[in-house]
Amino acid sequence: MNKSQMTIAALVAVVVVAMQSVYIVDERETALKLWFGEVTEEVSDPGLYFKVPLLHEIVKYDDRILPLDTRVLEVTPKDGRRLRVDAFARWRISDAKQFRRSVGVSSIAGAAPRLERILNAELRGVLGKVDSGVVLSADRVGLMNQIRDQARIQSQGLGIEIVDVRIKSADLPQQNLEATFERMRAERQRLAADEIARGNEAAQRLRAFADRTVVETTSEASKNANIIRGEADARRNAILADALGRDPEFFSFLRSLEAYEKSLLGGNTSLVLSPDSEFFDYLKSDKGRP
Known part of the structure; x- marks a missing residue:
């Protein structure tokens, strides 16, 4: 190896050593400098730092969340x-x-x-x-x-x-969800049944009240009708009694007319009478019964 080659090799070695002697700490990192596994320094500020090559170990940790x-x-x-x-x-x-x-x-x-x-x-x-x-x-x-x-x-x-x-x-969990849905469904069905029962009970009360009102109203109407009818009959009888006292012949005529009305009711009425019957005496003469 000549001198120039030795120089180049020396320069390369220096560069390698120099590169091994520095390290960079990013602003997002925290670095620990270890000496044979023991922490000797903590570096949290970003920048360029030096270390002993091969002896110092640099461990970096992310400083972000x-x-x-x-x-x-x-x-x-x-x-x-x-x-x-x-x-x-x-x-x-x-x-x-x-x-x-x-x-x-x-x-x-x-x-x-x-x-x-x-x-x-x-x-x-x-x-x-x-x-x-x-x-x-x-x-x-x-x-x-x-x-x-x-x-x-x-x-x-x-x-x-x-x-x-x-x-x-x-x-x-899925099995609990199914059980919960079943309980909710059963609860809703129970509430619906309660509402239906309460509705039926209310309907029965209203129906009973209506029936009682009908009976009471009908009874009251019948009572009033009987009272009015009794009063009318009393007045009629009083009038008839007064008429009989004043004119007995008029009373007999009136009773004959009532008998005619009752006997001739209906559309197919037939009467069989003898020629000399007294039934139609008031119809034979306007002077009344002889």
């Missing part, structure tokens, strides 16, 4: 109705050194399962203290904040801050 979508979890609220809860969390690394000591080389991939266990435990704990109606209602912000606060306390040892927790959906 990260998502955590949990698996659907079955919880049992206070009233015993099981619910399928789908929740998610937003978190960030608040202490990179503590995070490194807690999760080791597994980094974010290793922290997610541990964080999910904390979140699931708090979901069960908080939702288990309230009725299912509160969980299913739209106004459950207080529950989510309570879950967030308690999960934040439990995750402090991991060097993690829980930024937010949200419940995406809370539903009854």
Whole structure:
């Protein structure tokens, strides 16, 4: 190897060493400088930094808010109705050194399962203290904040801050939904039967009242009619008695007319009388009976 080649090789080695001696921290990252696995420095400000090649190890962590979508979890609220809860969390690394000591080389991939266990435990704990109606209602912000606060306390040892927790959906399991629909259907049928029974009862009361009113009205009308008829008969009898007292012949004539009217009713009436019968005496002469 000649001198020029040795120079080029030396320059390449210097460049490689120089490149191995610097590292860049992005504004979205936090870097840890490790000396044989031990953290010696935490770098959170963006910029260009130096290290000892081959001896210093640089580990970078995302400093942004990260998502955590949990698996659907079955919880049992206070009233015993099981619910399928789908929740998610937003978190960030608040202490990179503590995070490194807690999760080791597994980094974010290793922290997610541990964080999910904390979140699931708090979901069960908080939702288990309230009725299912509160969980299913739209106004459950207080529950989510309570879950967030308690999960934040439990995750402090991991060097993690829980930024937010949200419940995406809370539903009854399929078998519970079918049972709930059956109970709702039975309840509606019971209410309908009660309404029909109350309607029939009201109809019977109205019908009985109407029948009683008819009977009372008819009885009252019959009583009034009998009274009027009795008064009319009394007046008629009084008139007839007065007429008889004044003119007996007129009374006999009137009674004969009534007898004619009664005997000649109908369209096919026949009378068989002897020629000398006294029945038509008042029709034979305008002077009356001889």
